[in-house]
Amino acid sequence: MPKIIPIKDLKNTSDISEMCYRTDEPIYATENGYGDMVIMSMESYESQMKRIEMYEDIEASETQIQEGKGKDTRKSLHL
Secondary structure (H helix, E strand, C coil): CCEEEEHHHHHCHHHHHHHHHHCCCCEEEEECCEEEEEECCHHHHHHHHHHHHHHHHHHHHHHHHHCCCCCCHHHHCCC
8 A cells, every 4th residue: 555645754854764665665745635756765766667668678579560570589499
């Protein structure tokens, strides 16, 4: 379940840092009841970025295949 905190709680940086490392989920900071920013540990951020890059690579590969630019490796493996 996502953690939601008021933006004024960001003054407690060590507490926020500890929260970030206790969970893989991002922490949502709100201002006047509206979402304002998202905070996460560096490890979680890097993991998310790697996942996004992987999905972008898959999407590019699928586009190449649809355009006939891909190579069916099953043929070279005799499958």
